[in-house]
Amino acid sequence: MGRIGIFIERYTITRSEEMGALMRYSQVARRLGHQVDYIFRPDMYKIPQYDAIYIRAHTDPLNSSYIAARTAQLNGVRVIDDPDSIYIxxxxxxxxxxxxxxxxSMPETLFLEQRDLNLERGAELFHTLSNPLVLKAPNSSFSMYVERVQTPKEYVRVGNRFLRRADRIVAQRFIxxxxxxxxxxxxxxxxxxxxxxxxxxxxxxxxxxxxxxxxxxxxxxxxxxxxxxxxxxxxxxxxxxxxxxxxxxxxxxxxxxxxxxxxxxxxxxxxxxxxxxxxxxxxxxxxxxxxxxxxx
Ligand SMILES: Nc1ncnc2c1ncn2[C@@H]1O[C@H](COP(=O)(O)OP(=O)(O)O)[C@@H](O)[C@H]1O
Ligand SMILES: [Mg+2]
CATH class of the missing domain: 3.30.470.20 (ATP-grasp fold, B domain)
Incomplete structure (x- = not known):
């Protein structure tokens, strides 16, 4: 018999499929004899009292979910996701x-900096990687900062937009x-x-x-x-x-x-x-x- 805390944010339970998965999870864990509680942000200080923490919220080193993961790790509480995985x-x-x-094995992938964002380098990448070419800002999720570009001009425009959010961006062969x-x-x-x-x-x-x-x-x-x-x-x-x-x-x-x-x-x-x-x-x-x- 263990105590499992599921760390969630309000948005985790806005979608019925996601909520459904949480219910299925807690039913199974309870059937296996464990106690299951939901932990919201204000209750984070209780994390050390649990045997395990299951995070179901957007993970980002700048979010409270990361603090939840670190708190668990520092207190020897087993946690999904561990903070090192979140960080990477x-x-x-x-x-x-x-x-x-x-x-x-992965599609050919390059990391680009500001000095790569010119028309000549764009033309070269269309030649060496692919056209279209996929550009990604490093902290994209939900496909938000992943775009396909087809001309050197587009490459420079999207690349510059993504570089406002980071000092390096990703260019990848389109599959x-x-x-x-x-x-x-x-x-x-x-x-x-x-x-x-x-x-x-x-x-x-x-x-x-x-x-x-x-x-x-x-x-x-x-x-x-x-x-x-x-x-x-x-x-x-x-x-x-x-x-x-x-x-x-x-x-x-x-x-x-x-x-x-x-x-x-x-x-x-x-x-x-x-x-x-x-x-x-x-x-x-x-x-x-x-x-x-x-x-x-
Ligand atoms: N190199 C690629 N070739 C073709 N499609 C891609 C490529 N990279 C990403 N995609 C498409 O874009 C989606 C989002 O890209 P991804 O790298 O997973 O970023 P995110 O973290 O925003 O989900 C992927 O799920 C995939 O469908
Ligand atoms: Mg993805």
Whole structure:
């Protein structure tokens, strides 16, 4: 019997699918004999009293969720997500650098500075990487600061806009596909696989924030044992390059395998979506949090 605190923000419970996943999670954890409480910001001082903290809120080193993660870590409380993973994943330059260092397969990726933002360099990148070219601000999430550019002029304009938010931005080869593949990985093992479908005439999964609500495209679950072993293998390598916690690895299929588009900490879990073909995921998260499984 343990005490689990789920750290949430108000917006976590505005979407019924997200709320549904939290209810499913607490039901499972209670069935396993644990006490489950929701912790809002004003109750953060209670974190040290818990055995484990499960963060379900946007994670960013500048958000209270990071303070919750650090407080848990400093007090020896097991936590998803651990602060080191949050720190790495919330900065795409840092995250891709970890993947590169570990030799994880990914689209060709460069980090650009102000001096790269001229028409000549743009033309060169269209030639050496791809046209269109994908530009990303390091702290993008929900596809907000990820854009496709097709001319050197566009490259300079979007690049300059993104550089207002950071001192380096990411340029990446464009990989065409009908869906993003997502592999959920916990403690170095695959937890679930799903496809996020890209709506027709768009190139990104339709995930954005509208009036404080997160809007997503259709999600299709894939049985773990039906997933391509190369997909799982690449996802596990990517997770290992970051840490030993809970990650959502986004991948795309290419001719000779899979490339990693992003490693997300705090991956979305919506009832009926990520858990579609993985009903065991709530139990696995609970066992991990209680130190019964995946101890590092
Ligand atoms: N190199 C790429 N080629 C094709 N599509 C991409 C590429 N990079 C990102 N995308 C699309 O844009 C979406 C958002 O990019 P991502 O790097 O995941 O940023 P965010 O953190 O904002 O989600 C991805 O889910 C994917 O659909
Ligand atoms: Mg993403």
């Amino acid at each position: 994943c919330c900065d795409k330059v840092n995250m891709y650098q970890h993947l590169k260092n570990a030799g994880v 065409r596909s009908e869906f993003d593949l997502r592999v959920g990985v916990l403690a170095g093992e695959p937890l679930y696989v799903c496809q996020y479908l890209i709506p027709k005439k768009r190139w990104k999964i339709l995930t954005h924030i509208e009036n404080g609500r997160i809007i997503c495209g259709p999600v299709k679950g894939v049985e773990l044992d039906q997933a391509d072993p190369r997909l799982l293998d690449t996802a596990l390598q990517a997770a290992k390059a970051i840490g030993n916690g809970f990650y959502g690895i986004d991948l795309k299929q290419v001719d000779d395998g899979f490339v990693v588009i992003e490693v997300n900490d705090n991956p979305t879990i919506n009832a009926g979506e990520e858990d579609q073909k993985a009903p065991h995921l709530y139990e696995r998260i609970t066992r991990y949090l209680m130190g019964e499984w995946g101890l590092s």
